[in-house]
Amino acid sequence: MSEGTVKPDAAAKSVLRSRIESVLHLMTGSVGNAFVMIGSIAFATRALGPEAFGILAMTLAVGRVCERIVRFESWQPLVRFAATEEGTSDPERLSRLYLFGLILDIAGALVAALLSVIVAFVLTSYFDFPREMLPLVAIYAVAIALNLRGMSSAVMRMAGMFRTMAYIVFIAGFLRLLLAAIFYWAGSGLMTFVWVWTISQVVDALLYNFVAFRQLSRDGTPSPLRARVGNLIQDFPGFLGFAFTTNASSALRTITHEADTLIVGALTDSSEAAGFYHIAKRMAKVAMACGEMIQMVVYPDLARMWAGKIKRQFRKTVVSIQGLLALIMGSILVVAAVIGKPLVLLAFGAEFAPAYTILMAHLVAVFLIMHSAPARSALLAMNCPQYVLMTATCSTVLFLGIAFYAIPIYGAIGASFAHIGFGILTAVLLDVWMWRNLNRQASSEDAVELT
Template identity: 80%
Template sequence: MSDGTTSPQAGGKSVLRKRIESVLHLMTGSFGNAVIMIGSLALATRALGPEAFGVLAMTLAVGRVCERVVRFESWQPLVRYAATEEGANDPLRMSRLYLFGLILDVVGAVVAAVLSVIIAFIITSFFDFPKEMVPLVAIYAIAIALNLRGMSSAVMRMAGMFRTMAYIVFIAGILRLILAGIFYWAGAGLMTFVWVWTISQVVDALVYNFIAFRQLHKQGTPSPLRANPSGLMKDYPGFLGFAFTTNASSALRTITHEADTLIVGAFTDSSAAGFYHLAKRMAKVAMQSGEMIQMVVYPDLARMWVGQKKKQFRKTIAGVQGLLGVILAGIFLVALVIGKQLIEFAFGPDFVASYPILMAQLVAVFLIMHSAPARSALLAMNRPRFVLISAAVSTALFLGIAFYAIPIYGAIGASFAHIGFGLLNAIVLDTAMWGSSKDLPTVEKAETS
């Protein structure tokens, strides 16, 4: 394995300890990238002011909502199926499997890019959103169309390249910071900053794919671009159904993780949407910990499920949930003590209103982080439909709270909705996961997609 990561079957350190080290690598990279991102946001907020920054936030939200609703999270079925295919040691078959994921990536990206422009036109024509969002979203659609990272992400996860994934984000982050600095001093406006975010995301996706294809070559797997595309659905039965189910779960999460900025903008104004977006981006530092946990443990959980390693399975989940609790407690304490001062220092006094939103958001993030390992475990158990149902019920609760609370309490009402979503999702996923893992059934008895 790359990055000095050994396989789960290898001797020596336990899977849990090895994966905690991988998580810490990812967190180091994430923390560094978060500092860089905050620097970029600081330059954008000071250059644009609350109202224009709010328009930037809503522009990015439109693109990300469409991307995550339409785009397949192809890395999830790829990791699940690749874990099964590893034992066959058939490079051609593995190449075709990755091609299947790449096709889903391309189709989803192109459709999402077109849809984002259509949605921008609709919401600015029939709702009280700024008209200038349409050309801005059209620019950002370039990044959406080229954001093909599902297959490449699966390749690196299966290869254990978590250290590489941790630090690759610096490339795009540093580029965005440099460009934001240049155009801040040049006195550039809103459209220029949309181009800054677009270019940096395109570079990130290109680097991701370059490294993934190089890794495939190193491990002797032929390039998926040269693989035979015929008969993919027949050769990998259930793959497309798994992909659609996990995509539906992702689409529901999008309503709470990306569309919430648009909901805030619809019920309030651009400035409030900007405050909310800023608080969410700061809380994203903590949220990424949960995403990294899923990134690191999912391949191992899939392998443990295939190998029926009950004790390791449960120990790994308990260990990473404990680690997440410690991480979040530290982040919350720091934000409580110096959060308001950091916001004023970084973004200016006009954005201090985002502080209470940040604190409420961190409570929600704790709950969402806690459920991330359980979600990974259920996917490894081949239970994507249960995850989808849980997401659907939790999203319904989120929308109910959001539509009630935002008109009354403003942007922080969306954070209250996140707390409700996270609490329900954590209870449901934990209950199902711990109950199902007591007596692991055979793979054949697992829920099929």
Template identity: 45%
Template sequence: MTYPAQQGAHRALRMLHDRFGAFLVKGTRARLIAVGHLLSGNFINALIMLVSVAMAARSLGPATYGVMVLVLSYNRVVERIIRFESWQPLIRYAVQEENRGSMRRMQRLYCYGLMIDIGAAALAAVSAVVLALLFGPLFGLKSVHVQLVAIYSIATLFNVAGVPVAAMRLAGQFKMLAYAQVAGNVLRIAFAFYCMVAGAGVIGFMIAWTAAQVLGSVIVFWLGFRALRQTGIPNPLHARLKGLVKDFPGFFGFACSTNLSLTLRVITTEADSLFVGAVAGTSAAAVYYLAKRIAKVAMQVGAQVQAVIYPDVSRMWAKGNVQAFRATTLQVQAALFTVGAAMLAGAWLLGPLLIRMGPGEAYADAYILLLTQMIAVMLALHSAPSRSAMLAMNQSWLVLAISGLGTAVFVAVASYAVPHYGALGGNIAHVVLGVITAVLMDICWLRKSRRQQMAAGVN
């Protein structure tokens, strides 16, 4: 005899099973394995980079290291304003071309992306030096620091990563992509150690950073072209250039919208260090940058998880599989919340020890900045799957609008908070930006996917 309580428990367990089964959509195991490779590789890279950063910070001291921070931030601002994240439109258009099965069209598509990447990298490298000569004082750069800008511009010239990154992600070579940068970062530690022992100064450390970055870019480029060969796509460098724009209408517009979104993110990820340095001084910029570099260990999680799910959700949306599309995005958001919470707890417990053992007591103020920045990182982690979902839905201009609104609020908050609270004001602005972006993106992608699901008659 079955009692009502037993029947209720049975129904509850069955409901949980159904919900859990819908949540773990097809491909979850492979996706988690890919995420695991990316996370392990990026954690190794992040830890290696933190070691080299600690060597530079301890050797140079807050004031001089702050100068290096300003130069690196300036170069990255110029690069990311001009550079296109061509891997995003490449993945979206390549997914559509997969159904046609034409390797020649795929070759031409990658050629299109490669031409954009090469042109943007060359323009960014030249622009960084020219603008530093003309307007360097506005960014806190003196004439003696322009040579540092010129040195690191060599790394910008070699940063042609859009095509190789797209090729490896579409080929599912996430493990290879994750560990590709390790060699360059190991070299950075070796160079940084030599510079610290030899007292090479800021120029020596800048050369070390440039050499490591160039090596990493060359390795990624070679691996990307190897991935193209393995998937049967001919070398894009041998493709016919004529008619690329006509053959792939909308590609350049999509690339422009993602580039504008990247430009807006640059204001909050790189230009903020320039602003803190200009308002609060190079020492404050050094402490602020150091806290952000430690928090970037967590930020890499969101970036790499987005890299894994973007091709998957693009295919799901293109095929009309809205239920799996929603489940996958929500699944990743839940996982990232757990990761973010764990990293915030780790920063709270281990932050003082890491700072003391790494860059030293001179950077003790970075602890409170680190905790505040980790809250902003948790919000950014939540937004990463939402951004992938919206790009898969061809909502790149809406992503741009949300990024624009968030950036405007960020600038307003930072303009008030940094003069009043110093470097901590920049972290507060990051938290406000994270709240706005996370809420608005969730509202947009959930509403649109729900309408699509109802239109398709899926319950």
């Protein structure tokens, strides 16, 4: 090996170190954004009270459920296919690939916006949901229709722009906080606060796309808006199937991550319970975001490692990230146990004290879900989206079984018990399949070397 050659192990450590730094940058931004979100919710709770805030929570839940069920997580197939296309040095083809993702984003966003209004009409007309939800959901549908972030997210992930992504989220969150504060002091009502959430999400999506298109220009990739549309399915075989599979997995996660607020509202016959649960879930989002960041940072590298057959580095990366997550989540649990209750009382008032117990139970579930994030990214990189979908299906069935049993008995915290069951099953199934595949791959490589 020549003097200037970098050893593979040193290169692996350098990549891993840089990715851990990216995760920490994102976590710093996420923690800041989480406090900004808590501030926004604090203004909303004090302006609206438990019942009206519960209606706001269910309004947002309807929109997010419909969006995530219909919307394609186009960044996942884009990252995987772009990792392969990087070696072809064909900017026009890469531009067309991003166009494929953008078309899926637009179609999914428009259908989701329409679906959210239809679902709100059904819930308010035929079920015991507050009738004022329908016009509120119609307002929030504007944000859903303009939430085109899949393609832009893939561009920034492939470029390693994780710090920029954190800044964008923080800017949108700070705008929401500023507007919430203004309208709290103005004595505004429920509809105004729905507009606050709508406007901040639209700004977030616009910033994502502005930065992503600038990055494509810097990379020398032609704008997807000017790319040739014809024969996308034929030119990128497997892309649409991968997108549908990951979308199905995302839809199942939506039942547990977004529809849970609606399930609490339906099974407890109380918008207040939905509000308590929403607060606890949004606070736990600080930790949940860590798992999502791990996936967005590590997934492009894992896809490149697997495509490049760098299996040893692949294994080390997964193990290291899982260890980092365990350390972070343990710290979050300790901090929440010490200051969680005073924080809830200070931020939201004594009326929302029940949210603390729900928060602690929810954090246990988040710990398990976070542990699963690197394995999920690894399996997608290994082209196993079907197994990820099967795992999501089994875990969702367990979640629903526990939720429909526990919520009527224990109240909103029953949904957190359901999340714990979901997290345990997901962690076991994903870890077992990932390590089974990696060990099988290692055995076959050893056999080849012996021959």
